[in-house]
Amino acid sequence: MSENTSECEARWPAHLNHQKFNDKVIELSEWGQKVPATTESFWLNDRTIVIKRTGVFVEIEKELIQAGYTNELKEVKKPLELRMIHRSSLESLIDGKITDRLFSGISQETKGIQCSSCSRKSNSLSGTRFQT
Structure with missing residues (x-):
């Protein structure tokens, strides 16, 4: 699966596995x-992850x-x-x-962007965090 995943590791907290998340x-x-x-x-911050997928x-x-x-x-999705x-x-x-x-952005080029809101189990994160 790794060949479909870009390298956006820089802002992910060190104790979280970015690759496993993308997989x-x-x-x-x-x-x-x-x-x-x-x-x-x-990883934008402790409450926000953006996921970008293409061709989906x-x-x-x-x-x-x-x-x-x-x-x-x-609305249905x-x-x-x-x-x-x-x-x-x-x-x-x-x-x-x-x-x-x-929010979820959808375009005719089979791209979409999704922004998800998160709540933390703990406040131990030291870093910051998806479709077009």
């Missing part, structure tokens, strides 16, 4: 859609986007994505809980 995002993407062409994640939409999603149903697609996150071990990889998906 889990790829696994979840495959379950819900398909394996992304690229996956990047950025299946044909029905592309058709909905092209027909102008982007907002409807985002939000609860599905949160369920996927909570059923996986993704939260254990950030030592916290993902409490919400703050």
Whole structure:
């Protein structure tokens, strides 16, 4: 899976495994859609992770986007994505809980950006933290 993952290690807290997090995002993407062409994640701070995936939409999603149903697609996908996150071990990889998906950007180029809100299990992080 590593060949699909960019190197964005600089801002991730040293005690968290950035590569394992990206690998889990790829696994979840495959379950819900398909394996992304690229996956990047950025640790902005203790409460915010941005995940960028490209080449992830299946044909029905592309058709909905092209027909102008982007907002409807985002609304339908939000609860599905949160369920996927909570059923996986993704939260254990950030030592916290993902409490919400703050926004999701979708474009016709099969790209999307997701920003997730997190709550920390502890305040021991020393660093800062997803689809287009």
